[in-house]
Amino acid sequence: MRASRLVSLLLLLQNRGRMTAQELAATLEVSIRTVYRDVDALSASGVPVYAERGPAGGYRLLDGYRTRLTGMTAEEAEALFLVGVPGPAGELGLGSVLAAAELKLRAALPAELADRGGRIRQRFHLDAPTWFREPEPTPHLAALAHAVWSDRQVRVRYRRWRTPREVERTLAPLGLVLKAGRWYLVATVDGQARTYRVGAILELTVLDEPADRPDGFDLARCWQEHADRYEQGVYRAEARVRMTVSALESMPHVFPPAMSRAARAAAGEPDADGWLLTTVPIESVRHGHTELLKLGAEVEVLAPAELRERFTATARRLAALYPAGGG
Template sequence: MKSSRLLSILLLLQTRGRMTAARLAEELEVSVRTVYRDIESLHAAGVPLYGEAGHAGGYQLLDGYRTRLTGLSVPEAEALFLSGVPGPASELGLGSALAAAQLKLRAALPPDLRVQADRMRGRFHLDAPGWYAPDDDVRHLPQVADAVWHGRVLDVRYRRWKAPTDVDRRLEPYGLVLKAGRWYVVAGPGPRTYRVDQILDVTVREEEFAPPDGFDLAAYWRDYQADFHARLYGGEAVVRLAPDAAARLTGAARQALADTGVTESDGWVRAVLPIESLDHAHRTFLALGTDIEIVEPPELRARLTETARALAARYAAG
C-alpha cells in the first residue's frame, strides 16, 4: 500500500540518512519513477525533505525531523515485541537495555496497538536452545561483543577438538551469530568461525581493525553452513523405508526423503539418504529396526546384517 511505502521511505531516510532514488527503489522493490511520485507526495504532505543532484546526492530529511511510531500496523507491533528475546540479550549484557527499550516502545504505541503487543508478549515465548543440551558457558560473550562493536583485536585462549586442544589465537572479530542457542564469533584472519563457549580466556587489545571491504556476515554464514553440510554428509545410502518410518527421520534425511523418495508397489519408499559415515549411519539406521532395509552401500548392509544376527543369537541364547 502507498501509505505503508511512504512511511517506509521516511524511516529509511531517518535511520540511514541520505539515500538516492535508485537505492530507495531497490529497498522498497519498486521502480525509480514510483519513488519520485512518493517523494512528491511527502513534499505535498509537508514533510521537510530535500534532494541534491550529483554523484553524492540523494534525498535527505532536515536535521531534527523524526516521525513517530503511529504508522505501525498491528502485525508490525506484534513482531517487534516478539523479536525481543531476553535470553540472548542477557547473555550479551543487554538485558536491562532490552527491557527499557520495550518499555519506551510500548509507551509510544497507540492504545489499540499496545493491547495487541501485550497480548502477543503474553502468549508467545521464544526459547531458542534445544532440549537435553546443557547451557553453554558464555561468560566471555560481553567482552567479545564489545570488541565486535568497537573493532578491537582479541587475544584468546581457545579449546578445540584436536590436539593440541588449548591454543592461543589473535582474532579480529567481524561479527557474532546465534545459531540454535549457541553463540559463534566470525573472526579474521580467514575469516574462521569459533564457538564462544570454547573461549577459555580473553583479553581485549587497544589495537583496532576494520573488517574487509564488502564483508557480509549473513552471506558468510550462509556459505559456511552450506560448506559444513557438504563436508558433514560425505556419503549416501540407498534405503527402503516402511510407510511409518518416514515420520521418524529428521534433518537432512527427512529432506532427502522428500526430494528422492519413490513409493514402490508394496508401499515401502525407496530413497537416497545422506550419511556422515558408516559408523554414524549404522547407529542411526539400527534405531529404525525392521522398518528400514539398506540397499546400498554393501558395506553398510553387511554391518547391519551382522548386528542383526548377533542380536538374534543373544536373545535366542537367553
C-alpha cells in the first residue's frame, strides 16, 4: 500500500510541479505527517525531491527529472484499455488519436500487462446510446470540441423547443457531456452556465475571442447539478392513479427513472385483487396521458379530472375501433 502511495506522490510532483504538504495530503487522503515521511523515503531512495520555503513554497522535483516508473498494476492496465470509447472519440475527431495512444500504451507496457489490456477490450464493450433511438447527427461536434479545448467563444444558431424556435447566441464553452448517446454543451452566456443539445445546433462559428473559465469550475459537478434541477423541475404536476402490482413492477422498464422511483415510493399496500394506490409525477396532462397509456388496462387515473377525461375519451375511441365480438 505504501509503495503504491510513494509512486502516486512521485507522479503527482512530476505532473503538477510544486505542491504543498497540505495539497499532497488532501490528494492522497493521508495525514501531513505521512506526507513528510513519504517525502523523506523518496529522498532516501535517490529521488531528487526538495522543499522550497516561504508562503509560495512546497515540494518539487529537481528541474529536468522525470521517472519512467509507472507502478502500474495489472488491474490499472486493464482499466486503461476499458476507458477507450471509440464511438464518442471518433465523433470528437479523436478516433485516430485514441488508436495511436493505445498502440503507444501497448508498446510501453510489459508484455503481460499489454496482453491483459487487450483481453479486457475483447470482453467488455461500452455502447453509450439508449435502445430504440437513432444516433443524433452532430455535424458541429468536432469544431465545438476544438473550441472547448482552445477556450474560444462560439456563435451558434440554435433550435429550441419554445418560440422563437431558432435563436442566435454567443457562448463561452466550458465542456462537452455525453449522456445516453446524446452530446450536450455546457457553456456560459451572460455569466450564467447553461446547457445546449449539440444536435440542435444548426450553425456554428468559432470566434477569436477567448472564453473565460470560472475559477474552480468542475464540469462533472456542474452537469450533475443541471441534471438534478432538470429532473426536479420538469415534473410540475401529479397524477393520482390506481394500478396493478404488475404494472408498478414494470414501470422501471417503460418509464423515466424519476417517475418510476416516485410512484414506487408512494405506493400503498395492494388490495385483495392486486390493485394499489399511488401518485405519479407528470410534466403535464398531455405527458401523463402519453406515459400512462403504456400500462394499458392495468392503470386507472383518478385525478386530475382533465387527465381522467382524456383516458375516458381514449377508451371510447378504442372501444369504437374494437367493438365486442370483433365486428
